[in-house]
Amino acid sequence: MAREDSPFEYGEFWLDKRRDGKSSDIWQIARYEARSRSVIYKSTREREVKDAKPKLIAHEERERAKGSQRSTEARVIPLLFTYWDEKGRHNVNHDQTGRSLRTFIAFLFDDDVGANAVVTDMTPVVFERFRSWRMGPHAFQTDWDGREFDYDSPGVSGDTVARNLNDVRAAINHAKDNMRIDLAPKIKTVAEEHLNPLRERILTEDELARIVWYASHFPALFRFVLLQGTTSVRPDAAKKFNPLAQYDDRWKLIDLQPEALARTKKRNAVIPAIRPMQVVLRAWQRDAYHPVDSNKTAWRTMRRVLDLSDNVFPKTIRHTIATWLYEDEDVPERQISELLGHEGNLKRTSKLYAKYRPEKLGKVVAALTTIWIRTSRDVRAYSADHLLTKGTKGKWKVVDRDI
Numbered sequence: 001m002a003r004e005d006s007p008f009e010y011g012e013f014w015l016d017k018r019r020d021g022k023s024s025d026i027w028q029i030a031r032y033e034a035r036s037r038s039v040i041y042k043s044t045r046e047r048e049v050k051d052a053k054p055k056l057i058a059h060e061e062r063e064r065a066k067g068s069q070r071s072t073e074a075r076v077i078p079l080l081f082t083y084w085d086e087k088g089r090h091n092v093n094h095d096q097t098g099r100s101l102r103t104f105i106a107f108l109f110d111d112d113v114g115a116n117a118v119v120t121d122m123t124p125v126v127f128e129r130f131r132s133w134r135m136g137p138h139a140f141q142t143d144w145d146g147r148e149f150d151y152d153s154p155g156v157s158g159d160t161v162a163r164n165l166n167d168v169r170a171a172i173n174h175a176k177d178n179m180r181i182d183l184a185p186k187i188k189t190v191a192e193e194h195l196n197p198l199r200e201r202i203l204t205e206d207e208l209a210r211i212v213w214y215a216s217h218f219p220a221l222f223r224f225v226l227l228q229g230t231t232s233v234r235p236d237a238a239k240k241f242n243p244l245a246q247y248d249d250r251w252k253l254i255d256l257q258p259e260a261l262a263r264t265k266k267r268n269a270v271i272p273a274i275r276p277m278q279v280v281l282r283a284w285q286r287d288a289y290h291p292v293d294s295n296k297t298a299w300r301t302m303r304r305v306l307d308l309s310d311n312v313f314p315k316t317i318r319h320t321i322a323t324w325l326y327e328d329e330d331v332p333e334r335q336i337s338e339l340l341g342h343e344g345n346l347k348r349t350s351k352l353y354a355k356y357r358p359e360k361l362g363k364v365v366a367a368l369t370t371i372w373i374r375t376s377r378d379v380r381a382y383s384a385d386h387l388l389t390k391g392t393k394g395k396w397k398v399v400d401r402d403i
Contacts, residue, residue, distance in 0.1 A: 003016070003030070003032075006030075007049045008049060008052070008053050008056065010056055010057050010060050011060045011064070012031055012032075012060070013029050013030065013031050013056055013059065013060050014029075014030050014031075014056075015027050015028070015029070015030070015044075015049065015052055015053070015056060016028050016029075016030035016039070016041070018041055019039070023043065025047050026043055026044065026045060026046065026047060027044045027046050027047070027048075027049065027052035028041040028042065028043055028044065029041070029042040029043075029044055029052075029055065029056050029059050042059065044056065058078075058081075061075060061077070061078040062078045062081050062082055062085075064078065065078035065079050065081070065082040065175070065180065066082055066180065067180065068179060068180055068181075069180060069181060070181070070182055071118065071119035071120050071181045071182050071183045071184070072118060072119075072120050073118060074118055074119045074175070074180070074181045075116060075117065075118055076108065076117050076118065076119060076121070076122060076172070077105055077108060077115060077117075079119070079171060079172060079174075079175045079180070079181070080101045080104065080105060080168070080171045081101075082174075082175070082180075083101070083170070083171035083172075083174045083175070084097070084098065084101055084171075086174070087174060088101065088167070088170075088171065093236045096163060096167070097167050097170075098144065099164075100163060100164040100165075100166075100167035100168060101167060101168070101171060102142055102144040102149065103134070103140075103151075103164060104130065104164060104167075104168050105142065106140035106142050106151070107129075107130050107133055107134070109140070110133065110138075110140065111126070111129060111130075111133070113126055119172065119175075119181055119183070119184065119185065120183075120185075122172070122185040122187070123185070124188060127165065127187055127188070130161070130164075130165075131158070131161045131165075131190055131194065134155070134156055134160070134161045134164065135155045135156060135157070135158065135161060135194070136155050137153065137154050137155055138153055138155070139151060139152040139153065157195075157196055158190045158191075158194030158195045158196065159190075159195055159196050161190050161194070162189055162190040162195065165187055165189065165190065166189075168187065169187040172184045172185065172187070201309070201311045201312060201316050201319070202316070202319060202320050202323050203312070203316060203317070203320040205374065205375070205378060206378065206382075207306075207308065207312075208229070208317070208320060208375055208378075209375050209378030209379045209381075209382055210306050210308075210382060211225060211302065211306065211308075211317070212225055212226070212229065212375055212376075212379050213379045213382050213383055213386075214302050214305060214306055214388065215302070216379070217388050218298065219287075221295065221298050221302075223280065223284055224238055224239070224295060224314075225317065226277065226280055227241055227277075228314065228317040228318060228321075229317055229321065229371070229372065229375065230273075230274050230276070230277045230368055230372055231254060231256060231269075231271060231277075231339075231368070232317075232318050232321040232322055232325075232339060232340060232368075233256045233268060233318070234256075234268060234315075234318060234341070235295075235313075235314035235315050235318070237256055237257065237258055237268045238314070239295070240258035241256070241258070242258070243281050243284040243285045244285055246258075247273065247281045247284075247285065249278070249281070249282060249285070252272055252273050252278055253270055253271070253272060253273065254270070254271055254272075254273045254277075254281070255268075255270045256268035256269055256270070256271065256341075257270075268341050269338055269339050269340070269341055269361075271339060271361055271364075271365065272361065272365050274365060274368050274369045274372060275369065276369075276372055276373075276376070277372075295314060299312075299313065299314060301396060305388070305396050305397060305398060306398070318340075321368070321371065322336065322340055324367075324371060325339070325364060325367055325368075328367050330363060330366075330367070331363045331364050331367045332363055332364075335361050335363055335364040336364055338361060338364075339361060339364050384401070385400060385401055385402075386398050386399065386400060386401060387399050387400075387401055
């Protein structure tokens with residue numbers, strides 16, 4: 001089929017059928033490649049023209065988003081998709097990034113600014129409408145990265161909106177940094193009046209022991225909890241932890257920085273593994289490695305089973321361990337700051353010394369070992385009196401061994 005005979009064309013692309021006869025019933029997105037003097041095809045996977053048209057339009061818009069445009073003409077949605085393809089899907093917290101981007105796209109479809117909004121349409125009042133829309137009841141259906149999402153929410157917290165805006169800001173700034181748009185809007189964070197008070201929830205020793213006990217029944221969750229409890233690593237880095245690449249059994253060192261993530265000021269330390277964790281890490285290396293996509297459901301179930309408050313999250317373990325270390329007068333604050341990956345007030349020479357000599361974190365490693373020994377004792381005591389079992393409706397529950 002010649003281009004002039006195509007049932008639909010958009011920009012440099014048109015709908016066509018393959019000329020070699022392959023997939024003869026599937027419409028293709030066709031483009032002429034001058035360098036090779038040939039037509040390049042990309043399948044729409046659609047048999048009907050009406051279904052293939054939006055696929056061609058979306059493809060053209062995403063290709064155009066990779067080039068240089070004036071912000072008065074650059075459409076926002078293609079820029080968000082391009083950021084996801086090039087960077088967002090590779091983020092440690094990529095599931096959060098994906099949620100933010102597809103939610104903002106759904107908002108644009110629902111809002112007066114519309115799905116064809118360009119960068120210069122992104123004024124402060126639009127983001128304020130997004131906050132109001134997100135914090136109130138809202139629902140949408142959308143296709144994202146090959147999956148269909150059917151979302152219905154009574155409203156989210158201001159903190160969640162702030163995370164959404166952080167990802168949208170990163171996406172638009174990504175276009176600006178790569179010289180694809182000439183200016184980017186200033187996206188302010190959510191006003192403090194809409195944010196929750198800072199979470200200061202600290203676990204008791206008994207609560208941490210029960211969490212470790214519960215997690216011990218599920219290998220992936222157990223390793224995640226144990227890694228946090230013995231290193232105070234950030235949850236996002238713990239989800240991406242690969243023992244094959246990040247644990248050196250010869251030197252007994254754990255590199256808490258995911259190998260695919262660039263080192264930034266919000267860094268993760270290189271620390272010696274405490275003895276009990278060394279055993280777990282060796283077993284972990286022998287088993288098939290699978291990164292953790294999300295712990296949300298597991299964490300929600302665990303809170304219900306153990307009757308923990310709703311403000312207990314994976315990061316609560318990090319806060320708890322950090323608090324206990326700061327309360328230990330024998331542990332130098334410099335070592336705690338290095339463990340947590342905080343810049344703090346460390347002198348440059350001290351930071352470099354700790355970075356290249358992780359064995360000098362002796363005091364903090366000893367304190368972590370003491371915490372683990374104490375927690376293990378409490379876990380054994382709790383396990384002696386309790387069982388984890390499934391109830392009649394298939395839900396996990398804790399029962400006394402004497403019953």
